[in-house]
Amino acid sequence: MKQLPIMQVLPDLKLILNKNKAAVLIAEPGAGKTTGTPPAFLDEPWMSGKSILMLEPRRLAARSAAVYMAACLGESVGQTVGYRMRMDSKVGKNTRIVVVTEGVLTRMLQSDPSLGDVGLIIFDEFHERSLHADLGLALTLEAQSVLREDLRILIMSATLDGERVSALLGGAPVVDCPGRTYPVETIYVPGSGTAQLEQAAAIAVRRALDEQPGDVLVFLPGEREIRRTERELQSGALPQGTVLRPLYGQLPQAMQDAAVAPAVPGERKVVLATSIAETSLTIEGVRTVIDTGQRRTQVFSPRTGMPRLTTVPVSKASADQRRGRAGRTAPGVCYRLWSSEEHQRLPDDNVPEIMETDLAQLALELALWGVRDPAALPWLDAPPAAPYAQGAALLRQLGALDAGGAITPHGRSMAALGAHPRAAHMLLRAAELGAAPLACRLAALLQERDLFKGPAAADSDLTLRVEALLRFERSAETGGADPAILRAVQRESRNLLAQLQAAPEVPRDSSGTGLLLSFAYPDRVGQKRGDGAFLLAGGRGAAMREGQPLSRSPYIVAAGVDDRAGQGRIMLAADLPEEELLRHHAGSFTEEREVYWDKESGSVKARRRTLLGALVLKETSHERPTAEETEDVLLGVISAEGLELLPWDKGTVQLRQRMAFMHGLRTDWPDVADEALLGSLDEWLRPFIQGMRNLRDLQRLPLSRAFEGMLDWNSRQKLDKEAPTHIAVPSGSRIPLDYSNPGAPVLAVRLQEMFGQVDTPRIGMGQVPVLLHLLSPARRPMQVTSDLASFWRSTYFEVKKDLKGRYPKHYWPDDPLQAAPTNRTRPVK
Known part of the structure; x- marks a missing residue:
């Protein structure tokens, strides 16, 4: 242990933690930080006989680190050095260094937030940024702030943004330590992706066994790919003495130990591993790494609330960690099954687990801690709001949280199970x-x-x-x-x-x-x-x-x-x-009375429904909705499907258009555009649909009265005066105005009926000249104008020639302003 590079910086690290509550150690692979650091602090004055907890993200690494440290002290595990992990613990009354896995640290903090017998907590390989590591650090920082000012925290990693972590720890000093790694040659094998991953890995293994000395470590995404690669290798001849060793988290401990242990003389070991072998572990004899460049991760979808396992490319940082496994004990080689160009496109770091996983368990732990809003705790990356909210909602559904977000007794029992x-x-x-x-x-x-x-x-x-x-x-x-x-x-x-x-x-x-x-x-x-x-x-x-x-x-x-x-x-x-659903989930059912629009019958109906979330378990429809409920539904249908459902006769259409014309002149007049009418149905339409229940009833709606109801008596008088339905012309006829375009009402009148009229008729307080459509005796438009005087002066004489040729029996005077207007089709003989 004295030869480890970590020994060079331990004196500085001791001085720092003697004066400070926290420190960050960036130690390159091979520095010996995992097994060399904890024992160095056992006799520090501020420890006062207290113990050291070291958090390891993986069970295999935790057990291996404890075994190695105990061996260096000449002891067995469970004496000075021990470990604790789920369903497996080796500690004794004299144990002072306890290597724990992440869930165990959380449980220890929850049961005793002060951790009174602990002097130092070490977070090893923190760059892996697991959910429990982030949670454990957040809880430890709060415990240190509120309960244990004397508690020391040390964050250790080979690849980490030290300054960012330092800031989270209140400006903690950062110590850099060089590693003890040997040169590793990188060989890119582009085109491997065109083959099946397992086939490409097997081809690379055979090449490495031919070209390189020592054992081979192969990184694969998961157990499935490990098994397939193993079969692929077993299907063909391998060099004599080659043994295949799988290595993944769920493998029995004996098989994990066999993968990590040195090969027996005369054998060459090929370790087929997941990311479990990426950090902390030194697998004796490995001189070659084959990296498929893939890893398995669980991604949570806030849209559906459902997590899924997916295979994604590794980051550059992970690829470098894997590469470094080949140079721990001697010079080595790393075969990367991708191209150097592809390598440049890899993300720099893996996404922290807290940013992409299911946060229900995190929400439960925080509730048990007494925190309802995660913002109350210090985070390197705060939990994303949407997944956290969905996690909390699930906990309420499971009865772990009450309506206010506080943990229930049932929630405490759930958390205790881990x-x-x-x-x-x-x-x-x-x-x-x-x-x-x-x-x-x-x-x-x-x-x-x-x-x-x-x-x-x-x-x-x-x-x-x-x-x-x-x-x-x-x-x-x-x-x-x-x-x-x-x-x-x-x-x-x-x-x-x-x-x-x-x-x-x-x-x-x-x-x-x-x-x-x-x-x-x-x-x-x-x-x-x-x-x-x-x-x-x-x-x-x-x-x-x-x-x-x-x-x-x-x-x-x-x-x-x-x-x-x-x-x-x-x-x-x-x-x-x-029957089991109805019996055991009755407490989650909700009863709902719904008044709704039945499209098939075109009427308003009422029903009672028993619901489990979005599921309708039972429905009855024998009730009659109240008048107010019916009105609400009818207005809702009109709002959703449009004003076309209403009975629009010609008079109502013209009334609406005349009101739109007046609104265009004065904004204090009612706005009768579609958007405005649909947004105010309750005010102008509700009084006129009382007693109605279906589409047939709606067709009896006095729609004109509803529009008139928007106006008081004075406004109705003003409407008739300034936006008249008809205009009297010189012939004596009353011609209807067309308000289809409220900005330019149209008066379509035969030319002969306008003889003697000097100027264009005007409406809207004299502000708007009507648009004249001057018609032939056959009622075909001959001229469109809003300036009648100009028409008489210039254009009439050209029009007259055409009209005289087509209608010779009609009277086409030379002076139309002096001629007698007529509404007759043919002149009087």
């Missing part, structure tokens, strides 16, 4: 019903990948998976299910049973699966629409693959929904018998 709130709620409800054994197995199944592969996996029915698990537990029969996943589910279900202190009995059958699932996913109870489509209680539509037997069920619960399409695709679900 599981996702959906699973925790299901487990607690199941325990009340004596169904804990089945619920624990169901929760474990939901955490794992699908048991089935190939055609069997196409069936969405979750009960088939439950039955396969129960057969395996009784007779070790796999029935086509993946035995490794079956064993992992079995282990996890036992852990959950132990937490619930429930008997480990094997359930008789899978009956009750749908009901238990509905406790976890009340928002995803689905009601059949037909053709495999369902409406979920949360309001979203989702459909099953074609031909699913489960699609015939009246009600289902969707445990897995792929929300990438416009309508979600149900990947995993279970039948929910209607």
Whole structure:
């Protein structure tokens, strides 16, 4: 340990933490920060016999770090150095360095916010920015501020924006430490993406075994790709002595240890790993890294409230971390299965988990802490508002929060389990019903990948998976299910049973699966629409693959929904018998009386509905709506579908147009444009629809009276004077005005009837000349003008020639202002 680069900066780090409450350590890979730093502080005066907690983001790294530190002290784990993780703990009464995983730190802070026996909390590999690391730091900072001014905090990372973290810690000093890494040659293998990922990885492994010495570490997105790559490599010859070692989080501990341990003499090890091997771990003997450039992450959709696992490209920072694994013990080589141009387009860093995952568990932890608004705590990146609000809404639905956002006793019980709130709620409800054994197995199944592969996996029915698990537990029969996943589910279900202190009995059958699932996913109870489509209680539509037997069920619960399409695709679900839904979810039902517009009959009707979220469970329609309710609906229909529903006769149309003409002159007149009328239906139309109930009634509406009702007596008089319906012309005729264009009313009149009229008639307080359409004896327009005097002076004589030729028997005087006007078609003989 004395040769580790970290030893060079530990004296400075000790001085800093002797004077300051916090520090940031940026240590390059190979510096030895994880195992070299904690022991250095055990004898500091400010520790006063207190212990050190070190947070590790991964279980394997936590256990490995504890084992290594204990070995350096000549001890076994559980003496001076120990670890704590879910369902696995090795600590003793003299343990002073405890390596914990993230959920454990949260539980410790929640049970004892002061952490009175802790002197230093170290956040290792903080650049990974897991949700629990961000939460743990936020809670620790508040505990330090309010309860423990003497508590020290140390943030450690190989790649991190130190200044930004320093600012969060109140300007904490930043210490840089060089690493002890050997040169690593980078070889880009462009074009690998054209092959299947597993095939490309296998080709690169064979190349590395031929070209490079030592062991090989291959980074793959997840367990599925690891298994496929393993099969791909096993399908062809490998150099003698080559052993394949998978490495991922759910692998049994013995197999994880075998992957990390040095290869035995005469063997070459190929480790097929997820991102679990990206940091903290040093896998002895690795001289070559093969990076597929992909990682698996869970992305939460605020639009649907549904998380989904997706495979995304790694960041440049992650790629550099992976590359560095090849140079921990000797010079190495990194094969990147992409081009250098593609590398430049990678994001600089991974998106922090808090920015893209389901925040229901975070909301529950904050409520347990006593915080209703996350802004009350210090964050490097604050939780996004929309996913956080959806998480809190789910907690209210599960009964974990009250209406004011405070945690309930049920919420405290959920938080104590440490599981996702959906699973925790299901487990607690199941325990009340004596169904804990089945619920624990169901929760474990939901955490794992699908048991089935190939055609069997196409069936969405979750009960088939439950039955396969129960057969395996009784007779070790796999029935086509993946035995490794079956064993992992079995282990996890036992852990959950132990937490619930429930008997480990094997359930008789899978009956009750749908009901238990509905406790976890009340928002995803689905009601059949037909053709495999369902409406979920949360309001979203989702459909099953074609031909699913489960699609015939009246009600289902969707445990897995792929929300990438416009309508979600149900990947995993279970039948929910209607009687169980009605019996066990009655407390979530709402009763609603609705008065609505029935399009089919064109009338207003009333109904009572029993609802579960967006689902209508029961409906009766025997009630008669009140007059006021009916009026509200009628006005709503008119507002939605438009004024065309009203009975527009010619007189009403002209009245509206005349009022629009007056509004154009004076804004204190009523605005009768569509938008204004639709926005004020309650004022001008409601009094005239009293007693009406359907479209037929609306056709009897006295619409002209409704418009007249907008005007007082003086205004109606002014309307008749300034926007008359007719104008008297020299012939004695009263010609109607056309107000279709309120800005330019039209008077269409035969030319002969205007003889003797010098100027254009004017309306609207004399402000608006009418637009004259001067017609021939056959009532065809001969001239359009708003300046009659100018027409008589200049244009009339040209028009006269044309008219005289076409209508020779009519009188076309040389002086129209002196001629007698006539409304006769032919002149008097």
